[in-house]
Amino acid sequence: MDAVFAVDADARVVFASASCERIFGYTPNEMVGKNMFDMMLPEDQERTRDSVGDVMSGRPQFHFENRYIRKDGQVVHIMWSARWSPADQLRIGVARDITERKRAESLQAALYAISEAAHAAEDLPMLFQRIHQIIGTLLPVDNFSVALYDNGTSQLSFPYHVDEHLQAPEPFTLAPGALWAEIVHTGQPLLLTSGKGIARLEALQVSAGTSPICWLGVPLKLHEETIGVLVVKSYPGGVCYGQQDKELLQFVSTQIATVIERQQMQARLKYMAQHDQLTSLPNRGFLHDRLKTALSTARREQGRFSLLYIDLDKFKQVNDTLGHGVGDQLLQEVAARLKLCVRESDVVARVGGDEFVVLLQHTPLRQQATRVAEKIRSTLNDAFTLDGHKLNIVPSIGIALYPDDGDNEQQLLEHADKVMYVAKNTVSKWMISAPR
Numbered sequence: 192m193d194a195v196f197a198v199d200a201d202a203r204v205v206f207a208s209a210s211c212e213r214i215f216g217y218t219p220n221e222m223v224g225k226n227m228f229d230m231m232l233p234e235d236q237e238r239t240r241d242s243v244g245d246v247m248s249g250r251p252q253f254h255f256e257n258r259y260i261r262k263d264g265q266v267v268h269i270m271w272s273a274r275w276s277p278a279d280q281l282r283i284g285v286a287r288d289i290t291e292r293k294r295a296e297s298l299q300a301a302l303y304a305i306s307e308a309a310h311a312a313e314d315l316p317m318l319f320q321r322i323h324q325i326i327g328t329l330l331p332v333d334n335f336s337v338a339l340y341d342n343g344t345s346q347l348s349f350p351y352h353v354d355e356h357l358q359a360p361e362p363f364t365l366a367p368g369a370l371w372a373e374i375v376h377t378g379q380p381l382l383l384t385s386g387k388g389i390a391r392l393e394a395l396q397v398s399a400g401t402s403p404i405c406w407l408g409v410p411l412k413l414h415e416e417t418i419g420v421l422v423v424k425s426y427p428g429g430v431c432y433g434q435q436d437k438e439l440l441q442f443v444s445t446q447i448a449t450v451i452e453r454q455q456m457q458a459r460l461k462y463m464a465q466h467d468q469l470t471s472l473p474n475r476g477f478l479h480d481r482l483k484t485a486l487s488t489a490r491r492e493q494g495r496f497s498l499l500y501i502d503l504d505k506f507k508q509v510n511d512t513l514g515h516g517v518g519d520q521l522l523q524e525v526a527a528r529l530k531l532c533v534r535e536s537d538v539v540a541r542v543g544g545d546e547f548v549v550l551l552q553h554t555p556l557r558q559q560a561t562r563v564a565e566k567i568r569s570t571l572n573d574a575f576t577l578d579g580h581k582l583n584i585v586p587s588i589g590i591a592l593y594p595d596d597g598d599n600e601q602q603l604l605e606h607a608d609k610v611m612y613v614a615k616n617t618v619s620k621w622m623i624s625a626p627r
Contacts, residue, residue: 192210192213192335193210193286193287194207194208194210194211194213194215194285194286195207195208195210195283195284195285195286196208196211196227196282196283196284196285196286197279197283197284197452198227198281198282198283198284198366199280199281199282199283199284199530200280201225201226202221202226202228202243203224203225203226203227203283204218204223204224204225204226205223205225205262206223207219207222207223208444211286212271213288213289214261214263214286215259215261215267216261216262216265216325217262218489218624221262224596225249225355226618227259228240229261230259230260231257231258231259231526232257232258232259232260232266232331234258234573235257235258236493237379238257238270238621239255239257240274242255243282244319246273246274246282247274247275247277248275249280251269251272251273251274251275252273252274253268253272253338254271254272255270255271255272255273256268256269256270256271256289256293256581257269257271257422258534260319260430261400262266262435263431264405264430264431264432265430265433265435265436265512266290266330267288267290267292268288268289268294268333268401269286269287269288269289270287270289270290271284271285271287272284272285273285273287276355277498279437293428294329294435294439294475297328297329298329298442298443299437299578300328301325301326301328301329301443302443302446304321304328305322305323305325305443305446305447305450306446306571308321308322308325308426308448308450309453309454310381310552314454314458315351315451315454315455315458316351317351318450318451318454319337319350320351320585321353322337322450323335323351323353326423326440328441329333329422329439330432330436330439330440331425331429331430332423332425332432333353333355333425333429334353334354334355334403334420334424334425335351335353335422335423336349336351336352336353336354336418336420336421336422336423337349337351337352337411337420337421337422338352338361338371338419338420338421338422339411339418339451340375340417340418340420342416344364345365346362346363346364347362347363347364347366347371347375347419347420347488348362349362350456352534354424355426369380370383370391370395370406370408371408371420371616374408374409374410375410375417375420376417377558378410378412378415378417379406379410380409380410380437380440380441381406381408382406382407382433382434382437382509383403383405383406383407384404384405384431384432384434384623385404387430391406392404392405392406392614394494396579397552401426401427402424402426403424403426404426404427404429404431405424405425405427405429405430405431405432406422407422407424407432407436407437407440408420408447409422409437409440409441409443409444409453411420411433411444411446411447411448412444412445412472413448413449413452414622418448418451418452419448421444423440423554429515432512436627437554449501464476467540467541469522469523469541470522470525470526470541471522471526472526472529472530472539472540472541472547473480473538473540474539474540474541475537475540476543477538477549478540478542478548479600481538481601482498482550482600483549483600485550485552485593486599486600486606487569489594489625493554494553495553495554495555495592495593495594496550496551496552496553496554496592496593497551497554497557497560497563497590497591497593498549498550498590498592498603498607499548499549499560499563499564499567499588499589499590500546500547500548500549500550500588500589500590500591500604500607500608500610500611501529501546501547501548501567501586501587501588501611502545502546502547502584502587502588502611502615503525503545503571503586503587504584504585504587504615505584505585506518506521506544506545508523509582509584513578513580515560515623516578517577517578517580517582520582521575521577521579521582522541522545523585524534524575524577525547525571526539526541526547528567528570528571529547529549529567529570529571531570532562532563532566532567532570533549533551534552536552536553537549537550537551537552538550538552548604549563549567550605551563552605556590557590557592558593560590561594562591564588567586567588568586568588571584571585571586572584572585587611587615588611588614589606589607589608589609589610589611589614590607590610591606591607591610
């Protein structure tokens with residue numbers, strides 16, 4: 192049944208039919224005297240005022256839609272037909288609850304949008320941001336988190352977290368009894384409201400007097416395995432979620448989990464295509480991409496950078512005498528030490544068997560590159576203890592500085608490679624002629 196209202200020029204209810212209780216949750220007596228805008232979602236107030244202006248100017252409105260917050264905190268979609276009665280100085284309106292229809296339409300649109308987002312997003316954070324926006328078309332989600340669960344480490348991480356009171360938690364190991372653990376281990380959604388589970392809500396207090404009034408978490412499941420948790424919550428003054436919201440979020444979470452799996456798989460494939468499998472360092476292809484970017488930036492800004500070409504002398508002897516297993520361990524240890532010698536913005540890449548290249552960003556002076564080379568040489572000269580063997584290696588290092596030693600990728604790499612081989616031959620001759 193539709194509800195009939197009479198509202199004065201100030202938007203205060205002077206009459207409400209019995210059906211208003213089914214739609215808004217308030218009895219007619221409770222409705223009388225209320226200002227309609229006080230119950231309306233803030234996002235809809237401006238355009239509703241425009242519509243009210245049209246009605247009071249003698250232009251009746253038909254099929255106007257906006258949203259209200261019911262007495263129980265639920266959001267209800269209303270379609271209005273309204274006209275102004277000059278004689279009574281009242282707006283007469285008929286309200287129809289179209290919440291279910293709007294929910295079905297929004298859900299269908301959201302599923303399509305999530306599918307589109309999976310193909311358009313470049314990475315998971317961008318995907319989660321888009322999913323946040325999409326779910327926001329279905330229900331209020333000012334506070335929204337995506338937590339991913341690593342079954343191997345039992346850790347929960349938060350790649351996406353928007354909360355008006357709480358910063359993103361650091362990754363942590365799930366403890367039995369925690370809200371997150373309950374959802375992960377049972378695979379079931381959990382809804383806490385001020386009327387149900389109030390003690391657990393109070394335990395989530397983020398500051399003095401600030402606890403959520405509602406907390407809703409649903410599992411992200413793939414093949415019966417929980418890979419994460421989707422959480423929305425509200426603080427005092429916000430809406431309260433209900434059973435329908437839980438079912439809706441649980442429904443879309445299935446597709447979200449599939450999208451996450453697809454993105455993670457694509458990210459893994461991209462990583463494998465750009466990184467060396469043994470050392471996890473960037474490979475030759477990744478290095479060339481970064482080198483192109485460095486060249487473009489340096490040309491545009493008239494900047495300078497350096498390349499270090501590194502080769503491990505006598506590495507073949509390690510493989511021949513101790514086996515490829517020890518040789519692989521040595522390469523992994525070398526990779527780890529090289530990364531400790533450079534800045535976060537620099538690139539350490541493995542470009543061959545025992546050959547590495549370091550791209551030093553923003554090094555205007557050759558002395559800077561030389562200092563890094565000496566640091567690398569000193570670090571690698573320290574003995575390696577691998578599989579019970581103590582190994583000493585000597586690196587040969589060649590340096591190329593842009594633009595002094597080359598104007599493009601090939602010239603710079605060739606120059607650094609040649610300088611490295613000169614250094615290698617010099618060390619080899621010294622080793623042969625040096626007295627024992």
